[in-house]
Amino acid sequence: MTTSNPKLIEFKGTSLSVVSVVLASVSPAELEAAIAAMPGGKRRFFDGDAAVLDLAAVTAEGADWAAVLGLLRDYGVQPVGVCNGNPALAQSAAKAGLPLLAADELARPTRKAVAEKPAPAPAVVASTMIVDKPLRSGQRIYARGGDLILTAMVSAGAEVIADGSIHIYAPLRGKALAGATGNAQARVLCTCFAAELVSVAGVYQTFEQGLPPDLDQKPVQVRLDDEDGRQNLRIVPLALR
DSSP, X not given: OOOXXXXXXXXXXXXXXXXXXXOSOOOHHHHHHHHHHSTTTTSOOSSSEEEEEEOTTOOOSOOOHHHHHHHHHHTTEEEEEEEXXXXXXXXXXXXXXXXXXXXXXXXXXXXXXXXXXXXXXXXXXXXXXXXXXXXXXXXXXXXXXXXXXXXSOBOTTOXXXXXXXXXXXXXXXXXXXXXXTSOTTOOEEEEEXXXXXXXXXXXXXXXXXXXXXXXXXXXXXXXXXXXXXXXXXXXXXXXXX
């Protein structure tokens, strides 16, 4: 009888999706305020995804990396390195365990977080998630990499998110965030609009003061329009006949 020794270590090439976190500041206070102002607020949005911090827009030469990393980890991303930083900032990051990675060697990121302007993503999405049960307050569904179709009500306090478009064939009373990874072609379509918040590719609108009469409880579509180089959110009636 012969036996083979198991391989105790093996190195293999792989292709992993990495979140690109584009920072314009490394001030923990400023970053915390920026995250709080994003759709969904401080709630953990990512699921422990690996992240590279893009420091091209940061002019500081040092940072409280322990505080910055703690804030980003609370948001659900796990920084593994930095890119595009000035030499002093990159050196301070390396001392904190974040090596400088060559930007041209990184796989194209699938998502951007804490970005001033989300980058457009391809309009074609990979898959579709279908949900037939109502969402109660506090529930959250994320269709990663595709569209989301719901055939039952999204209650107030519930949240639906998709990297592609969101189709709701029932009342929308909670929050709907389409194009979560920056897909500016994504849309939110619903047959009964009563939302708390809607967003496409990070551009969002809330309705604390109530809905306009021509949209309230009506079929609508939510999309982005590019006017004067700026992306504006438009909510327009949807003709079903």
